Amino acid sequence: MISVFQQHWQELLTGLGNTILCSVIALFFSLVIGSTFAIFEVLPSKFLRIIGRIYIEVFRNIPLLVIGMFFYVVVPQYVLPMDGFTAGTIGLTLYTSSFIAETVRAGIQAVDSGQMEGARANGLSFMQAMWHIVLPQAFKYVIPPLGNQFINLVKNSSVLAFVAGFDLMYQGDMIASATFDTFNTYIAVGVLYLIITLPLSYYMRYLEKKLA
Amino acid sequence: MKRLRKLLLALSIFILGGLLCACSSSKSQSTWSEDKADNTITWGVKADTRLFGLMDVKTGQIKGFDIDVAKAVTKKILGPNGKAKFVQVTSKTRIPLLKNGNIDAIIATMTITPDREKIVDFSKVYFAAGQSLLVKKGSNIKSVKDLNKTGTTVLAVKGSTSAVNIKKSAPKAKILELEDYAQAFTALKSGQGQALTTDNGILFGIASENPGYQVVGGTFTNEPYGIAVNQGQTELKNKINKALAEMRKDGTYQKLLQKWFGNVAGFNLKEASQQ
Numbered sequence: 001m002i003s004v005f006q007q008h009w010q011e012l013l014t015g016l017g018n019t020i021l022c023s024v025i026a027l028f029f030s031l032v033i034g035s036t037f038a039i040f041e042v043l044p045s046k047f048l049r050i051i052g053r054i055y056i057e058v059f060r061n062i063p064l065l066v067i068g069m070f071f072y073v074v075v076p077q078y079v080l081p082m083d084g085f086t087a088g089t090i091g092l093t094l095y096t097s098s099f100i101a102e103t104v105r106a107g108i109q110a111v112d113s114g115q116m117e118g119a120r121a122n123g124l125s126f127m128q129a130m131w132h133i134v135l136p137q138a139f140k141y142v143i144p145p146l147g148n149q150f151i152n153l154v155k156n157s158s159v160l161a162f163v164a165g166f167d168l169m170y171q172g173d174m175i176a177s178a179t180f181d182t183f184n185t186y187i188a189v190g191v192l193y194l195i196i197t198l199p200l201s202y203y204m205r206y207l208e209k210k211l212a
Numbered sequence: 213m214k215r216l217r218k219l220l221l222a223l224s225i226f227i228l229g230g231l232l233c234a235c236s237s238s239k240s241q242s243t244w245s246e247d248k249a250d251n252t253i254t255w256g257v258k259a260d261t262r263l264f265g266l267m268d269v270k271t272g273q274i275k276g277f278d279i280d281v282a283k284a285v286t287k288k289i290l291g292p293n294g295k296a297k298f299v300q301v302t303s304k305t306r307i308p309l310l311k312n313g314n315i316d317a318i319i320a321t322m323t324i325t326p327d328r329e330k331i332v333d334f335s336k337v338y339f340a341a342g343q344s345l346l347v348k349k350g351s352n353i354k355s356v357k358d359l360n361k362t363g364t365t366v367l368a369v370k371g372s373t374s375a376v377n378i379k380k381s382a383p384k385a386k387i388l389e390l391e392d393y394a395q396a397f398t399a400l401k402s403g404q405g406q407a408l409t410t411d412n413g414i415l416f417g418i419a420s421e422n423p424g425y426q427v428v429g430g431t432f433t434n435e436p437y438g439i440a441v442n443q444g445q446t447e448l449k450n451k452i453n454k455a456l457a458e459m460r461k462d463g464t465y466q467k468l469l470q471k472w473f474g475n476v477a478g479f480n481l482k483e484a485s486q487q
Binding site: 072073074076077081083084162164170173174176177178180182 | 303304307308311327328331370371376388389390391395398399401402403404
């Protein structure tokens with residue numbers, strides 16, 4: 001396994017970089033989009049609630065690979081051209097955001113309804129109350145499940161390998177097929193994924209302890 | 213700090229485990245004697261490659277030139293009652309599957325290369341292919357020389373020799389490698405690249421089903437296909453070689469070649485049957 005690192009560190013490093021880049025972009029946007037749709041789901045407006053429901057159910061119930069391939073081969077043909085990295089990252093963002101939306105919604109609903117009522121009674125608008133009173137408490141509740149989603153996101157970024165996105169898994173495939181040393185290559189790739197996900201999971205646990 | 217130490221420990225156990233497993237010895241049984249005992253040869257074949265090995269979705273059977281050759285070789289080796297079992301492989305999975313014993317032999321559009329000969333044993337050539345290009349009709353790419361420009365993207369399949377060859381003959385082109393030919397062709401259709409490259413036989417198979425696309429530039433490499441067996445399985449290899457020679461002699465081989473490639477426009481049968 002050491003020899004795989006020695007001979008192919010450049011490819012592996014590129015892969016690691018792309019995996020991290022994709023994960024960071026997808027994490028940011030899926031958190032933003034997911035939280036938005038979570039708020040949609042608890043809004044008084046029935047129309048927006050239905051929009052939120054449809055979005056979540058569509059992207060939560062289609063396999064990630066299908067969403068990724070859709071953006072890689074269908075969208076460029078009819079809408080606008082995009083490369084594998086972009087397509088995979090968009091797919092991953094949409095897919096993860098639906099799960100994050102469900103998680104955050106559960107958090108919002110776990111906050112006592114008296115909090116919202118109290119804030120509104122004190123003259124805050126719905127959005128102000130949501131932003132300053134409800135969401136901070138909601139996020140505290142959902143840190144453990146959110147951490148799960150983040151780790152899943154990093155692992156799911158391997159979908160890039162199927163759309164030629166030059167991520168860690170793609171580079172692993174390249175090295176394995178060039179050296180025929182599948183065993184050691186995939187072990188090396190696994191170790192590199194661990195290097196990303198283990199600190200992440202420890203950080204989430206730390207946050208959980210600190211904020212709880 | 214304590215937590216960090218635990219983390220490092222977990223990591224090092226994982227790495228150590230990998231190293232230990234890698235050192236375990238591989239088994240050295242005779243594939244041939246096993247095959248003779250259960251009267252079956254398990255072949256690794258492609259299921260996404262028209263003309264060579266393509267899954268017929270209606271019947272669930274794989275059909276193609278590779279399949280027919282495998283069946284004929286099985287009959288020659290094991291007698292008329294010999295059974296040929298087929299396992300789907302891709303360019304990426306075929307060598308690992310052969311190495312770990314899931315399949316006995318590979319007949320999956322596999323080029324004989326010096327690198328591969330270091331880890332598997334090849335039979336004699338059963339099909340002489342050459343690498344070529346598939347492009348959209350009316351494309352300004354006419355030969356491999358046109359690819360050697362920055363901004364050109366070439367599509368290939370993971371684990372094939374095609375990507376390596378393109379890196380040599382058109383170093384400026386960007387190469388994207390996809391899982392299989394079906395996916396690579398879909399990517400070509402959706403404009404992810406300007407050309408799809410692999411062996412001519414495979415490309416003609418795709419072009420025959422998709423009139424908007426054509427094979428251009430002739431062949432720019434020699435890709436002799438061989439049947440691969442695991443290293444050290446000399447007995448099985450010799451049996452396969454003998455069967456192939458017999459097939460060429462009694463005309464079975466030529467019949468199969470005619471059956472699959474006789475109607476393909478622009479395909480040179482004589483070139484393909486070279487030994």
